Amino acid sequence: xxxxxxxxxxxxxxxxxxxxxxxxxxxxxxxxxxxxxxxxxxxxxxxxxxxxxxxxxxxxxxxxxxxxxxxxxxxxxxxxxxxxxxxxxxxxxxxxxxxxxxxxxxxxxxxxxxxxxxxxxxxxxxxxxxxxxxxxxxxxxxxxxxxxxxxxxxxxxxxxxxxxxxxxxxxxxxxxxxxxxxxxxxxxxxx
Amino acid sequence: xxxxxxxxxxxxxxxxxxxxxxxxxxxxxxxxxxxxxxxxxxxxxxxxxxxxxxxxxxxxxxxxxxxxxxxxxxxxxxxxxxxxxxxxxxxxxxxxxxxxxxxxxxxxxxxxxxxxxxxxxxxxxxxxxxxxxxxxxxxxxxxxxxxxxxxxxxxxxxxxxxxxxxxxxxxxxxxxxxxxxxxxxxxxxxxxxxxxxxxxxxxxxxxxxxxxxxxxxxxxxxxxxxxxxxxxxxxxxxxxxxxxxxxxxxxxxxxxxxxxxxxxxxxxxxxxxxxxxxxxxxxxxxxxxxxxxxxxxxxxxxxxxxxxxxxxxxxxxxxxxxxxxxxxxxxxxxxxxxxxxxxxxxxxxxxxxxxxxxxxxxxxxx
Amino acid sequence: xxxxxxxxxxxxxxxxxxxxxxxxxxxxxxxxxxxxxxxxxxxxxxxxxxxxxxxxxxxxxxxxxxxxxxxxxxxxxxxxxxxxxxxxxxxxxxxxxxxxxxxxxxxxxxxxxxxxxxxxxxxxxxxxxxxxxxxxxxxxxxxxxxxxxxxxxxxxxxxxxxxxxxxxxxxxxxxxxxxxxxxxxxxxxxxxxxxxxxxxxxxxxxxxxxxxxxxxxxxxxxxxxxxxxxxxxxxxxxxxxxxxxxxxxxxxxxxxxxxxxxxxxxxxxxxxxxxxxxxxxxxxxxx
Numbered sequence: 013x014x015x016x017x018x019x020x021x022x023x024x025x026x027x028x029x030x031x032x033x034x035x036x037x038x039x040x041x042x043x044x045x046x047x048x049x050x051x052x053x054x055x056x057x058x059x060x061x062x063x064x065x066x067x068x069x070x071x072x073x074x075x076x077x078x079x080x081x082x083x084x085x086x087x088x089x090x091x092x093x094x095x096x097x098x099x100x101x102x103x104x105x106x107x108x109x110x111x112x113x114x115x116x117x118x119x120x121x122x123x124x125x126x127x128x129x130x131x132x133x134x135x136x137x138x139x140x141x142x143x144x145x146x147x148x149x150x151x152x153x154x155x156x157x158x159x160x161x162x163x164x165x166x167x168x169x170x171x172x173x174x175x176x177x178x179x180x181x182x183x184x185x186x187x188x189x190x191x192x193x194x195x196x197x198x199x200x201x202x203x
Numbered sequence: 204x205x206x207x208x209x210x211x212x213x214x215x216x217x218x219x220x221x222x223x224x225x226x227x228x229x230x231x232x233x234x235x236x237x238x239x240x241x242x243x244x245x246x247x248x249x250x251x252x253x254x255x256x257x258x259x260x261x262x263x264x265x266x267x268x269x270x271x272x273x274x275x276x277x278x279x280x281x282x283x284x285x286x287x288x289x290x291x292x293x294x295x296x297x298x299x300x301x302x303x304x305x306x307x308x309x310x311x312x313x314x315x316x317x318x319x320x321x322x323x324x325x326x327x328x329x330x331x332x333x334x335x336x337x338x339x340x341x342x343x344x345x346x347x348x349x350x351x352x353x354x355x356x357x358x359x360x361x362x363x364x365x366x367x368x369x370x371x372x373x374x375x376x377x378x379x380x381x382x383x384x385x386x387x388x389x390x391x392x393x394x395x396x397x398x399x400x401x402x403x404x405x406x407x408x409x410x411x412x413x414x415x416x417x418x419x420x421x422x423x424x425x426x427x428x429x430x431x432x433x434x435x436x437x438x439x440x441x442x443x444x445x446x447x448x449x450x451x452x453x454x455x456x457x458x459x460x461x462x463x464x465x466x467x468x469x470x471x472x473x474x475x476x477x478x479x480x481x482x483x484x485x486x487x488x489x490x491x492x493x494x495x496x497x498x499x500x501x502x503x504x505x506x507x508x509x510x511x512x513x514x515x516x517x518x519x520x521x522x523x524x525x526x527x528x529x530x531x532x533x534x535x536x537x538x539x540x541x542x543x544x545x546x547x548x549x550x551x552x553x554x555x556x557x558x559x560x561x562x563x564x565x566x567x568x569x
Numbered sequence: 570x571x572x573x574x575x576x577x578x579x580x581x582x583x584x585x586x587x588x589x590x591x592x593x594x595x596x597x598x599x600x601x602x603x604x605x606x607x608x609x610x611x612x613x614x615x616x617x618x619x620x621x622x623x624x625x626x627x628x629x630x631x632x633x634x635x636x637x638x639x640x641x642x643x644x645x646x647x648x649x650x651x652x653x654x655x656x657x658x659x660x661x662x663x664x665x666x667x668x669x670x671x672x673x674x675x676x677x678x679x680x681x682x683x684x685x686x687x688x689x690x691x692x693x694x695x696x697x698x699x700x701x702x703x704x705x706x707x708x709x710x711x712x713x714x715x716x717x718x719x720x721x722x723x724x725x726x727x728x729x730x731x732x733x734x735x736x737x738x739x740x741x742x743x744x745x746x747x748x749x750x751x752x753x754x755x756x757x758x759x760x761x762x763x764x765x766x767x768x769x770x771x772x773x774x775x776x777x778x779x780x781x782x783x784x785x786x787x788x789x790x791x792x793x794x795x796x797x798x799x800x801x802x803x804x805x806x807x808x809x810x811x812x813x814x815x816x817x818x819x820x821x822x823x824x825x826x827x828x829x830x831x832x833x834x835x836x837x838x839x840x841x842x843x844x845x846x847x848x849x850x851x852x853x854x855x856x
Contacts, residue, residue, distance in 0.1 A: 028577035032629045035589050039627065039688075042596050043770045043785040071593075073586050128714035132594035132603045154599050154746055155785035157768075178748060182597045195597035197746070197785075211648040282609040287581065391604035391779040394707050521705055531777045534614030535694070541616065541646055544820055545639045545676045545835055549738035549757040551821065552803050557732055 019091035022055040024069055034070045038184070041193035046151045046160035048144045050189045054096075057088035063186035064111055064138050065092075071136070072109050074098040079107035082116025084140070111138040114165035121172075125179040134181050134196075139165065141187040153198040161203075162192055170200040226271050240264035249458075249487025250274055254529065255281030256388065256407045258457050258486055275409075275529050282530055286388065293383070295451055297439045299461050299484070300360055304437035306490075309364050311430045311465055317361045322436060323488075364433040365463055365480060374465065374478040394521055401503055401524060405496045406485050408527030416502075416517045416527075417495035425502040425515030429481060432465035436488050460485045462493040466501050471509030479508060499523060578625040579657040584608055588626035588781070592772060595783035600745030600790075601713070602696050602780040610776065617650055617675060618776030620692035624673050627688055627772070628654065633661045635669035640677035640818065640835035647675070664838050676739075678760040680817045680839040683769035685786065691754040693775035696782060698742040698752040718750050721793065729798050738803065743790040751782060751790065758792065759802045759818045765790040807832040812843035813850040 024030040030053035037049040056065030072078055078099040080089055085101075093099060104110060104122040117123075117137060126134035141163075148163040153174075162185070164170060173180040173196055180196030194200075227234065241248055241264040251263040255278045263281060270276035306322025309315055321327075368374040384399035387407075396404070405413055420427055438458050442451040462483040470476035481501025483493035502517040516522050526532065576582065584606075591605035610618040628634070634654055638647040642664040650673060651662055663669050666681040675692040683689060695701075699709040702720045712718065721742060728736040741758035743765070745751050753764055754773060764771065764784060771784040784790055794800035805819045810831040817839055819832040831852055834840035844853065 027582055029630055031582065032577065036627065036629050039592065039770065042593050071586060071590055073583055129710045131598050131601055154788040157787045178598045178601060197597060197599060211643045211645045215645055215648060283611045286609040390606050521707060530609065531614045534616060535777055537613060538615030542639045542644055545757055546739040546755050548805065548821055549803070552805055553736060553738040560733060
């Protein structure tokens with residue numbers, strides 16, 4: 013097997029510090045659903061965004077099964093993942109992490125939602141978006157003082173997911189270097 | 204006038220300095236060297252390697268020196284070092300059938316292929332203090348061995364006793380499995396545990412704890428009718444598959460103690476009458492631990508063999524596995540030395556309140 | 570100065586990833602205890618290894634770290650942990666609550682209200698609130714899964730029957746967002762109201778027990794009680810003898826062998842801050 017030379021580039025230059033800085037942003041956006049922050053450090057091959065690539069570098073490794081959905085499942089991305097992360101690629105049903113556009117990830121009911129005694133054994137979806145803005149469906153729940161808004165791709169699937177609580181998948185949204193989070197605990201309402 | 208206690212930093216520095224002095228002891232007495240500890244305190248080194256889960260006699264000797272002979276403290280030093288080491292590869296399972304044995308005994312057969320080898324054991328020593336060892340400067344050479352040397356010298360395979368019984372179908376078989384065992388040091392303990400995980404916890408468990416658990420089964424708390432089918436001590440090769448080469452290479456040798464018990468078993472609702480097995484495998488020469496481990500392993504298998512749970516501690520997987528680790532135990536035990544005055548104050552207020560209310564009620568009644 | 574012999578914040582990157590994933594799941598399911606493969610740390614289990622691992626997974630070089638034990642910055646174990654991170658992560662440290670970005674604590678929540686952007690990391694000895702009612706992990710796990718908390722209510726009710734009130738004064742359990750019953754670590758129940766609706770991220774690390782749980786900001790954490798026996802906080806009925814604070818949690822200090830005692834703020838930064846502003850208690854000296 014030969015790796016395209018691009019696959020060798022685009023990782024963290026200084027992993028301990030860059031991954032710590034990116035994790036803090038990811039922690040903030042998961043803890044405060046709807047909040048939009050910026051992360052950087054990774055320059056993954058197209059179609060992955062900087063934010064999605066950075067999140068993958070921070071959170072995944074050879075112990076995590078990764079599902080590449082739709083256009084993300086291309087040779088350039090697979091090579092990059094193999095070189096920088098080493099995560100085994102998997103089906104949607106088995107994945108710990110999945111990355112792709114909202115359409116490519118459908119149906120999201122395929123993803124692991126954990127078990128009643130281990131709700132943490134559930135998938136985290138990294139959803140690639142065109143843009144992230146604090147506009148659109150209203151979010152309430154843990155991490156949100158009163159209410160906030162985020163341009164979710166839809167509300168129905170997230171309402172179903174919230175109905176499964178404490179089971180369910182958790183979601184990160186990425187666009188360019190922007191990132192936002194939507195844990196399963198958030199209540200979503202179209203307005 | 205009360206001045207809030209300050210000076211924690213200085214107190215810590217001074218304590219460390221004093222500790223270093225105490226470790227060294229009287230400077231007029233020559234300092235211990237690592238090779239001295241490694242060679243002459245070998246059983247202590249073995250215990251630290253076994254419970255520290257790291258096969259490195261020099262580092263174990265260093266830990267013993269640094270810990271001033273406190274073996275649990277030495278195990279702790281090794282564990283804290285071990286966890287920072289990268290995983291370069293996983294070895295192939297070691298083949299104890301190919302062990303170069305120094306000691307090999309069976310309590311169930313008078314003689315057997317390969318023979319009985321007593322080896323370096325305390326077993327038949329009379330426990331009389333040997334004052335000759337106290338004579339300063341006298342170098343003690345081992346007395347010459349009498350008669351034939353190790354009869355196993357040059358043997359390449361020493362068959363296991365269980366395999367003789369197995370030929371007649373009298374003992375349970377254990378199927379080989381290629382499933383990678385769980386790794387206690389890399390994954391959180393999950394209960395119920397499978398046998399591989401239990402054995403992993405026991406082999407690094409505290410020798411005293413495992414010994415007492417085993418002893419309790421002998422006294423009737425989860426009795427398993429154990430015979431030492433075989434106890435063997437010796438060195439085995441450790442091999443690692445090198446994918447680029449397409450074959451395994453030997454990366455070194457380690458000393459192991461292996462014990463397999465043969466347990467009487469009258470049969471249960473699910474299993475026919477046959478002998479069953481308990482297994483112990485420990486790094487270094489650690490035979491008390493290996494025997495104890497095999498008894499506890501067997502006691503923990505009650506469910507799989509369809510036996511009754513009698514409420515014995517040694518049958519209780521969660522009790523044994525959650526309490527056998529001396530580093531966890533000693534840490535939590537000793538943490539009650541730390542200040543707890545915030546919780547204690549809360550309790551103090553509660554007790555005062557309960558007392559005053561009780562008193563008020565009593566007075567009202569009178 | 571960072572000790573170059575170790576990775577940033579001591580832990581290797583794979584271990585940090587594992588802990589970070591557990592933290593995110595803990596945030597996603599508030600109050601649920603996420604198992605994690607706790608590592609042996611160069612300090613003993615029971616001395617804050619869970620908190621240290623969580624802090625190590627969260628720290629960035631720009632952080633300003635505060636470490637307290639019993640509310641105080643200068644207790645020996647707090648000193649030891651603070652030094653560990655100065656050495657391995659090279660972060661700035663502070664004793665001032667308002668200046669800290671990450672606060673690791675044992676047994677207290679600071680008196681000064683926390684703000685958005687701060688992370689409070691608790692050291693947790695026994696994360697399972699049901700453990701002293703049911704010692705088996707296999708059982709308590711089922712009880713959480715089934716939301717079966719009757720045992721806890723029975724225990725609290727027995728307290729009321731026997732003592733006329735709930736006889737739990739610290740590590741007082743809370744129900745998080747109406748779902749999981751959670752142990753807040755052995756903080757005095759005086760601190761319980763600060764758990765709920767707090768703007769900071771609250772993370773709880775139990776090293777020996779291999780569990781992480783969390784309260785995201787603004788999360789509701791209700792101290793368990795009964796309609797006819799509502800939850801009440803408690804503290805020594807005194808003012809601080811050094812700074813005169815009437816509403817802070819107090820340590821009782823024995824001053825002689827004739828029953829003499831004084832009460833002082835357990836939160837040393839809070840007390841020092843008040844004294845710097847000129848507040849003087851019964852036995853304090855004007856500064």
